Amino acid sequence: MFFYKEDARGVREPHNDPLVITLTIEGFNTKKILVDNGSSTNIMYLLAFQQLKLDPGRLRPFDSPLVSFNEDRVYPKGIVTLEVTIGTYPKQLTRQLDFRVVDCPLSYNVIIRRPTLNRWKAATSTYSLKVKFPTKDGVSEVKGDQVLARGCYQAVLVAKEHHT
Template sequence: MPLDQVLMQIKDDPSLKWPEKMKGDPNKRNRNKQGKLKSFLGRDHKDEKLKGKAEELSPPSLGEIRVIIGGSSTGQSSKSKKTYLKVVQSVQLSGRPPRDRNTDEQAITFTEEEAERIHHPYDDAIVITLLITDYTTRRVLVDNGSSTDILYLPAFQQMRLGRDRLRPVNSPLVGFGGMKVQPVGTITLPVVVGAYPQQITKDVNFLVVDCSSSYNAIIGRPTLNSWKVATSTYHLSVKFSTDYGVGQVQGDQLVVRECYLAMLATDEQV
C-alpha cells in the first residue's frame, strides 16, 4: 500500500496521539534536554568497564604450561640462542618474520573428498614414508609438537652409516614427565619428501637416539617449517608447495596401527 494511503488511515485513529508542535523559538530551547541518544554511544565504554571488572573477579592463573622443548634446533652456543631469541622477539613486535614473502606460492587446501579415503572414526597419528639418504624409510612420525628431528639408532644402523659420522651433542632431549634422553650424536642426511616431480629434497639435522620405539624416525617442527608444510590430522595428510605444484604425502593407517600394537607389546615386556 502506498505511504500516503497508510498515513491517511492512521491520521484519524483515536488510539494514536500525535505529538504537538513544539512552541517557542528553536534558538532559545534548552540544549541540555536534547541529544538523549548520546547515552547509547557510551555503551562500548561501559562494556569495557564491565569486562575489566569480570577479569578482576576471575581466579588468578596458577601458572603457564609451555611446549616440551629439547634438542639442538636452535644451536648449542649461547650466542646462537641469543640470536634466535632476537628473531622471535622481532616477529612478535613487527607481526611478520624478518624475510621477504614469496607471493607466488600455491594455495594448499584439503577437501572433504580426500577425508573420505580414510577409515572413520579414528585418532591416528600421521605416519609417512620418506627417502632418507637413499633408503626408503617407513614408519616416520610427523610430530608438530617436537622441536627436533629424531633418527632412532636401529634405523641409523640399517643405513650402514659409521658412528664416526656422528657429531657430539651436549644437550639432552626432555620428554613428557621430565624424562631425559642423551642422544648418541647428530648427523645431517639428505631427505626426499613426495613423489617426482612434486617433491622436496633437503638436508635434515637428525638427533640419533638409542631407545625403544616403534618408529624409525620423527620429523619435527624444524623440518616441517623448512618444507613449509601444511598438516591435517583429519585427512592424515601432509602437503607442501614445489616448483611443479602442490606435493602430498598420505599417512598410512595400517602402519599406524602396527606401530601402536608394537608399542603395546614393548610395554608388556617391560
C-alpha cells in the same frame, strides 16, 4: 593449501591415528616416520641409523639431553645431517636435515619435527592423514599409512605393558 573431504578418502573412520609416512633418507625409502607437530627435534633411532648402513663416523657429538613431556631424559649418541626427500618426482623437496640419533626402543624409525615442517612450508591434516607442501612444480602431498600407524601404536602399548 586446503584439505578437502576427498583428502580423507580411504581413511578408516573413526580414528585418532598418528600421521605416519614414508620418506626417502639418503636414497632409501624409509617407513615408519612419525610426523609430530609438537616435537622440536628431528629424531632417528639408532636401529634405523644402523639399518640405513650409515657410517658411525658421520655422528657429531651432541651433549644435551632430550627431555620428554614426562621428564625422561635421553642422551643422543650424536647428531647427523642426512639428505631427505619428501614427495615423488617431479613434485618433491630434497633437503639436508639434522637428526639426533638416540638408542632407545620405539616403534617409529624417525620423528619429523615442527621446524622441519615449517621449513617445508608443509600443512598437515591428522584427520586426512596427509601432508601437503609446495614445490616448484606445484603442491605435492604425502598420504599417511594408517595400517602402519596402527601397528606402531600397538607396539608402543605392548612395550608399555612389559615395562609396568
